[in-house]
Amino acid sequence: MIYLDNAATTPVRREALEAMWPFLAGSFGNPSSHHRVGEAAAAALLGARRSVAASLGCRPGDVVFTSGGTEADNLAVKGLALGARPENSTGGHIVTTALEHEAVLESCDYLRRRHGFEITVLPTDTEGRVSVASLDDAIRAETTLVSVHYANNEVGTVQPIALLAEVARAARVPFHTDAVQAGGWLPLEVNALGVDALSLSGHKLGAPPGVGALFVRGRLPLEPVLHGGGQERGRRSGTENVAGAVAFATALRLSTEDRAESARRTSELRDAFIATVLQQTPSARLTGHPTERLPGTASFVFPGTSGEAVLLELEQRGIVCSSGSACAAGSDEASHVLTGMGVSEEVARTAVRFTLAATTTAEDAAEAAASVRAAVAAVRGLGA
Missing domain, CATH: 3.40.640.10 (Type I PLP-dependent aspartate aminotransferase-like (Major domain))
Structure with missing residues (x-):
């Protein structure tokens, strides 16, 4: 499986899991409780808050x-x-x-x-x-x-x-x-x-x-x-999610430290992926700004197809992606984002979104691009 739906959710970092584990198994106290176990949880929550603040440059x-x-x-x-x-x-x-x-x-x-x-x-x-x-x-x-x-x-x-x-x-x-x-x-x-x-x-x-x-x-x-x-x-x-806050602070800190290099590398991979899809699949149209876009996001419409049908064909080929927002999954309505940009409802229903991660490889991207061409051809009834 090649997972290209990172805008929907990402794998949990090992460091985040390791950071949160003690507050699930040992220091499980309520941070509002005035005893040793609660005070340990309160200290961890404060540490997470300070870490997030440092990542954002705020108090x-x-x-x-x-x-x-x-x-x-x-x-x-x-x-x-x-x-x-x-x-x-x-x-x-x-x-x-x-x-x-x-x-x-x-x-x-x-x-x-x-x-x-x-x-x-x-x-x-x-x-x-x-x-x-x-x-x-x-x-x-x-x-x-x-x-x-x-x-x-x-x-x-x-x-x-x-x-x-x-x-x-x-x-x-x-x-x-x-x-x-x-x-x-x-x-x-x-x-x-x-x-x-x-x-x-x-x-x-x-x-x-x-x-x-x-x-x-x-x-x-x-x-x-x-x-x-x-x-x-x-x-x-509400009682604070101490373990979650610790994991969040850890993941945010690490992603902030890695951001510049991850963004540079992933942007290059994204651009190569987009160019290959547009070259190999003539019906594909890129949606969104061509350059002012997230490093990992490549989104297309494929007029004359069904976005859901293309997704099924891609999944059969081991490529996991989406038709847009995971929060609107299962909806028959055209994407309000695409129609808000002036795309017709008919074309908007052909949308497919690929979202790469910093761990996505060039081989993954090349295989995904080839699978896009095959999937679109299959949906059009031209054979893969």
């Missing part, structure tokens, strides 16, 4: 551990939007894009339906990029939040986050970015990016599923999504 108190990227996005969008609104007031205004992950889009829709927020959805070009000018035009006096993803989970397009955040900062509007797909591939120093909140998910960068983090500047009022015992400085109640 430890600005790190909130969550159950993953979806919760981090929900807490950022709902928490910042509601936290910025004066008590007993209604309405508000959020600016986002049509290409966001469902966690952001559904949070915005909830705020529209239940709390009277207006939502401005920025257009993108055919390659999935947001223009700085369009954001500048969209912000108004009552805007309470801007949320734009760092890199798209389906086509891999990278947004000019620092420039977009600068526009929001000039208007004194908090800026959140969903950086779940950027972890391990792109710089995450929050001050250099200029963002006020940034979401990450552990299982995208070598930690186990079920843990993530939100960076949010402590000066910003944040309404909790989960209420209860007041853990995470009152911003996210």
Whole structure:
């Protein structure tokens, strides 16, 4: 098997497993408990928080551990939007894009339906990029939040986050970015990016599923999504996942240390893979920005085929990939990302996404490219 669905989830790093094991088997205490076992867990949690803060270039108190990227996005969008609104007031205004992950889009829709927020959805070009000018035009006096993803989970397009955040900062509007797909591939120093909140998910960068983090500047009022015992400085109640936090911090640290070389090597492999697919499979069309894209992401549409049928043919040949976001798996609807970029629904249903890892070899990529040609030909009924 050649696994090329790393945007959906990654293998857990051995170092992350080894780091978390003691807090599953031995130091299993509740970090809120005031005894020796609990204090050991609390110390480990603090160490993980400091490690994440070092990777992001922020204060430890600005790190909130969550159950993953979806919760981090929900807490950022709902928490910042509601936290910025004066008590007993209604309405508000959020600016986002049509290409966001469902966690952001559904949070915005909830705020529209239940709390009277207006939502401005920025257009993108055919390659999935947001223009700085369009954001500048969209912000108004009552805007309470801007949320734009760092890199798209389906086509891999990278947004000019620092420039977009600068526009929001000039208007004194908090800026959140969903950086779940950027972890391990792109710089995450929050001050250099200029963002006020940034979401990450552990299982995208070598930690186990079920843990993530939100960076949010402590000066910003944040309404909790989960209420209860007041853990995470009152911003996210619930007994902390100490083992998960330790694994997450370890995986983030390692991926940050490896990032530059991994990104360089994987980008070269990705470009070779894309070139081979486009050359050998004439019907293939690359989606997303040709250069401003995640190092490991190569996404295509194959007009005249079925994306699901191509996936089945590829899996029979030992190539594991996807048709887009794993969060929308099983849906008959065309990708909202592709249609938001102007791709027709019919063509969008032919999408296939390949996401490489730093461990993907040139031989793996070459075999996958050859399998794409055979799979598309088989689906077209031309024979493999």
